[in-house]
Amino acid sequence: MDLYEIRKQFPVLKQEVYGKQVVYLDSAASSQKNIDVLLAERHVTLDFYGNIHRGAHYMADKTTEVFEGVRDKIRDFIQAGSREEIIFTKGTTESINLVAFSFGEAFIGPGDEIIVSEMEHHSNIVPWQMMAQRRGARVVPWPFTDSGELDPATLRSLITPRTKMVAFCHVSNVLGTVNPVREITALTHDRGVKVLIDGAQAIQHLPFSVQEIDADFYAFSSHKMYGPNGVGILYGKRELLEAMPPYQGGGEMISEVRFSGTTFNELPFKFEAGTPHITGVAGLGAAVDFLKKVGFDQIRAHEQMLIEKTTACLRQIPGIIFYGQAPVKSGVISFNIEGIHPYDAGTLLDKMGIAVRTGHHCADPVMARFGIPGTIRVSFGIYNTPEEIDRFAEALNKVISILRP
Numbered sequence: 027m028d029l030y031e032i033r034k035q036f037p038v039l040k041q042e043v044y045g046k047q048v049v050y051l052d053s054a055a056s057s058q059k060n061i062d063v064l065l066a067e068r069h070v071t072l073d074f075y076g077n078i079h080r081g082a083h084y085m086a087d088k089t090t091e092v093f094e095g096v097r098d099k100i101r102d103f104i105q106a107g108s109r110e111e112i113i114f115t116k117g118t119t120e121s122i123n124l125v126a127f128s129f130g131e132a133f134i135g136p137g138d139e140i141i142v143s144e145m146e147h148h149s150n151i152v153p154w155q156m157m158a159q160r161r162g163a164r165v166v167p168w169p170f171t172d173s174g175e176l177d178p179a180t181l182r183s184l185i186t187p188r189t190k191m192v193a194f195c196h197v198s199n200v201l202g203t204v205n206p207v208r209e210i211t212a213l214t215h216d217r218g219v220k221v222l223i224d225g226a227q228a229i230q231h232l233p234f235s236v237q238e239i240d241a242d243f244y245a246f247s248s249h250k251m252y253g254p255n256g257v258g259i260l261y262g263k264r265e266l267l268e269a270m271p272p273y274q275g276g277g278e279m280i281s282e283v284r285f286s287g288t289t290f291n292e293l294p295f296k297f298e299a300g301t302p303h304i305t306g307v308a309g310l311g312a313a314v315d316f317l318k319k320v321g322f323d324q325i326r327a328h329e330q331m332l333i334e335k336t337t338a339c340l341r342q343i344p345g346i347i348f349y350g351q352a353p354v355k356s357g358v359i360s361f362n363i364e365g366i367h368p369y370d371a372g373t374l375l376d377k378m379g380i381a382v383r384t385g386h387h388c389a390d391p392v393m394a395r396f397g398i399p400g401t402i403r404v405s406f407g408i409y410n411t412p413e414e415i416d417r418f419a420e421a422l423n424k425v426i427s428i429l430r431p
């Protein structure tokens with residue numbers, strides 16, 4: 027597909043901000059949504075909407091068919107072994123909280139350890155800390171290298187007979203590092219330990235199979251892969267999900283409710299209490315179709331070009347400090363400018379129509395590791411163009427000339 031044709035499917039990118047056409051470089055926070063995603067949500071809403079799984083009439087059945095069809099699409103997209111291993115949640119955050127709670131209840135006791143990489147988003151740190159406190163366990167940090175990489179040898183030295191889980195990201199939302207997931211899962215499994223992979227920044231950029239990388243759990247969000255917000259996915263191996271207790275109680279997750287005791291539904295419904303974001307799931311189906319139609323070869327090639335061009339532009343500016351210099355990167359570039367606070371730079375860029383993210387990016391331990399308050403983060407989607415990178419570089423030079431006398 028032609029890049030400019032793809033871009034046309036994202037009408038919001040025609041927006042003007044402060045009188046200038048917006049350059050949206052914040053897709054790691056949330057990507058824009060294409061027209062087909064909105065049409066899929068509208069189709070369900072306007073043409074036949076009913077609540078799912080509660081059968082009894084045509085509209086409910088038709089809505090259920092769409093909803094369950096998207097479960098099949100996701101299974102195929104990440105190459106899971108079965109549809110029962112795909113759980114719909116609110117987002118990556120809820121997916122990880124679900125595992126931390128339920129896996130914790132089933133498998134973690136006093137004195138046990140959970141290893142968490144230091145490059146994680148807060149949503150892959152705090153749920154483990156909360157669970158550890160509840161279960162009398164301990165969270166052990168796995169430091170990253172100066173170049174922003176996770177060294178499997180360091181992990182090997184951290185695993186003890188008390189380790190029950192290793193939690194890490196496929197791609198870092200600050201450093202852009204693509205972690206060697208297969209190598210990490212292999213060494214972790216060799217020691218009898220399970221892994222949770224946070225795929226929030228990988229799912230929209232890289233093709234992979236959860237079976238091939240041998241993830242025990244894999245979490246991601248629809249709104250970072252061109253789909254609607256309020257929908258997430260948890261993939262979990264069936265035997266683990268079956269051994270874990272439900273996370274939330276309510277409608278749909280039960281088999282039979284009596285005041286003398288309740289029995290629970292089968293997978294995946296056991297983990298899907300209450301009415302989910304039905305229309306959002308329909309939109310997610312369209313987002314998956316879009317990603318497949320564009321194809322990961324084109325996505326990878328285009329995004330690599332954007333990363334290389336942006337890095338080359340930044341290298342020409344004196345005083346740029348990069349964070350994350352791994353050989354394989356995806357989606358984001360983080361940097362600071364000597365003598366300039368990232369927030370000041372971000373505010374001025376915004377006034378020039380350039381949307382970047384500044385701050386700690388919900389990854390305080392990464393900031394602490396570098397001893398900085400935050401970074402400027404540029405992140406890409408398939409709709410970004412080389413011309414936008416030129417406009418960003420031009421604006422950044424102007425910002426520097428204003429802020430650095």
Ligand code: PLP
Pocket residue numbers: 054055116117118119120147149150195197198199224226227247249
């Ligand atoms: N993990 C990573 C790596 C992220 O980048 C984010 C969001 O930025 C999250 C988790 C949390 O995702 P959500 O807010 O969709 O739950």
